Amino acid sequence: MAKLNWGMIGGGDGSQIGPAHRLGALADGHFNLVAGAFDHRPREGREFAMRMGVATDRAYGDWKEMLEGERKRADRIDLVTVATPNSTHYEITRAFLEAGFHVLCEKPMTMTVEEGEDITRIAERTGRICAVNYCYSAYPMIRQARAMVRNGDIGKVRLVVTNFSHGHHGDATDANNPRVRWRYDPAMAGVSGQFADCGIHALHMASFICDDEVEKLSADFASTIPSRELEDDAMVNFRLSKGTVGRLWTSSVAIGRQHGFDIQVFGETGGLRWHSEQPNQLIYTPVGGRTQIMEKGEGGLYDDARRLSRVAIAHPEGFPMAVANIYCDLADAIRGETRDGLPLAAAGVRSMAAVHAAVASAKAGGTWVDARPPMFR
Ligand code: NAI
Numbered sequence: 001m002a003k004l005n006w007g008m009i010g011g012g013d014g015s016q017i018g019p020a021h022r023l024g025a026l027a028d029g030h031f032n033l034v035a036g037a038f039d040h041r042p043r044e045g046r047e048f049a050m051r052m053g054v055a056t057d058r059a060y061g062d063w064k065e066m067l068e069g070e071r072k073r074a075d076r077i078d079l080v081t082v083a084t085p086n087s088t089h090y091e092i093t094r095a096f097l098e099a100g101f102h103v104l105c106e107k108p109m110t111m112t113v114e115e116g117e118d119i120t121r122i123a124e125r126t127g128r129i130c131a132v133n134y135c136y137s138a139y140p141m142i143r144q145a146r147a148m149v150r151n152g153d154i155g156k157v158r159l160v161v162t163n164f165s166h167g168h169h170g171d172a173t174d175a176n177n178p179r180v181r182w183r184y185d186p187a188m189a190g191v192s193g194q195f196a197d198c199g200i201h202a203l204h205m206a207s208f209i210c211d212d213e214v215e216k217l218s219a220d221f222a223s224t225i226p227s228r229e230l231e232d233d234a235m236v237n238f239r240l241s242k243g244t245v246g247r248l249w250t251s252s253v254a255i256g257r258q259h260g261f262d263i264q265v266f267g268e269t270g271g272l273r274w275h276s277e278q279p280n281q282l283i284y285t286p287v288g289g290r291t292q293i294m295e296k297g298e299g300g301l302y303d304d305a306r307r308l309s310r311v312a313i314a315h316p317e318g319f320p321m322a323v324a325n326i327y328c329d330l331a332d333a334i335r336g337e338t339r340d341g342l343p344l345a346a347a348g349v350r351s352m353a354a355v356h357a358a359v360a361s362a363k364a365g366g367t368w369v370d371a372r373p374p375m376f377r
Pocket residue numbers: 009010011012013014015016017018037038039040041062063083084085086088106107108133134135
C-alpha cells in the first residue's frame with residue numbers, strides 16, 4: 001500500500017507536542033513527512049523542516065505559503081497536522097479543509113462555538129476528514145474500556161469520575177514566566193485557562209468511554225494564584241444524555257501530581273479504573289467479585305484494543321504511540337475504512353460548547369447550563 005503524504009504546521013524545534021506527532025505519524029509506515037511550516041519564525045521553520053528531511057521546496061516559511069505550494073502539486077499532502085497555538089487553529093484548519101486537504105487539528109479545535117460549528121460544516125460539505133487530537137482516547141486500554149461499556153460488561157453506567165490535575169503551574173513565584181502567564185491571560189488563551197487546556201481531555205474521555213455525549217454541566221472555577229485572570233482550578237459536575245452522572249476535577253496547582261489524568265467508570269454490574277501514568281493497565285472489578293488487572297497485549301481483549309498495540313505484554317508504548325494510534329485510524333479513514341474511535345470535528349465543537357458553558361456556569365455561581373453546541377440540540 002502506498003504511503004500517504006503528510007505535512008505539519010507548528011510543532012517546531014523545542015515545541016511540546018511536535019515530537020509526539022512526528023513519532024506517532026511515522027511509527028507505523030502509513031505516512032511520509034514531505035512538507036512543513038514548523039515555526040512562527042520563517043527561517044527557523046525552514047531550517048527545521050530540512051533537518052527533518054523535508055525537501056527544500058517544501059520547507060515553507062509560513063502556512064499560507066504551504067497552502068499555496070501544496071495545493072498545486074500533483075503529489076500534494078494527503079494530511080496536514082495543525083500543532084500551532086490555540087488561537088490560530090480555526091483559520092488554518094478552515095483554509096486547508098476548504099482547499100481539499102484532510103486535517104488533524106490539535107485541541108482545542110477552535111476558540112468559539114461558532115467557529116467549531118463552521119469547521120464541522122466545512123468538513124461535512126467538503127467530505128474531508130477533520131480529526132482532533134484527543135490522543136488519550138487512543139490508548140489501547142481506553143479502547144478496551146469503551147468496548148467493555150458498549151458490550152455491557154459493566155452494565156448501565158451510573159457514574160463517571162475523572163481528574164486531570166497537575167501541579168506544574170503551582171509555583172506563585174513562577175507565575176510571571178511568559179511560558180506560563182499566557183495560559184491565564186484571556187487575550188492569549190481565550191475564555192478559559194485550565195479547563196480548556198486539560199479539562200476538555202477528561203471530559204472528552206468521559207463521553208468517549210461511556211459512548212454518550214455531555215448534555216449539561218455546572219462549574220466552579222477558581223484562580224488560586226490571585227494574579228491570574230483565568231481559572232487554574234475547576235470542579236465540573238455534568239450529566240451525559242443517557243443520565244450518567246459525571247464529576248470532573250482539573251487543576252494546574254495540584255503540587256505533587258505529575259501528569260494526573262485518571263478516570264473511573266462505575267456501572268450497575270462492575271467498575272473500571274485507568275490512570276495515564278500506568279496506561280497499560282485497566283483495573284476491572286465485577287460487582288461482588290475480585291479486582292482484576294487487565295494488561296495491554298494480553299489475550300482476550302476486544303479488537304480495537306488488540307489492533308492498536310504493537311509490542312508485547314508489559315512493554316510500555318506510551319504517549320507518542322497513543323498519538324500513533326490516532327494516525328493509524330486517520331490513515332485507515334483516508335483510505336476509506338470506517339474508524340469510529342477517531343475523534344472528529346463534532347468532538348471538537350462539543351468541547352468548545354462545554355468550555356463556554358462552564359465559563360457561563362461559573363460566572364453565574366454554578367448554575368446548570370446546556371453544554372451542547374446549538375447544532376446538536
Ligand atoms: P509550543 O508553544 O510548545 O509550540 C508551538 C509551536 O508552533 C512552536 O514551534 C512555534 O514556533 C510554532 N508556531 C507558532 N505559531 C505558528 C504559526 N503561525 N505557524 C507555524 N508555526 C507556528 O506549543 P505546544 O505546547 O506544542 O502546543 C501546541 C498545540 O498543541 C496547542 O494547541 C496545545 O493545546 C496542543 N497540545 C496538545 C496536547 C495533547 O495532548 N493533545 C499536549 C500539548 C499541547
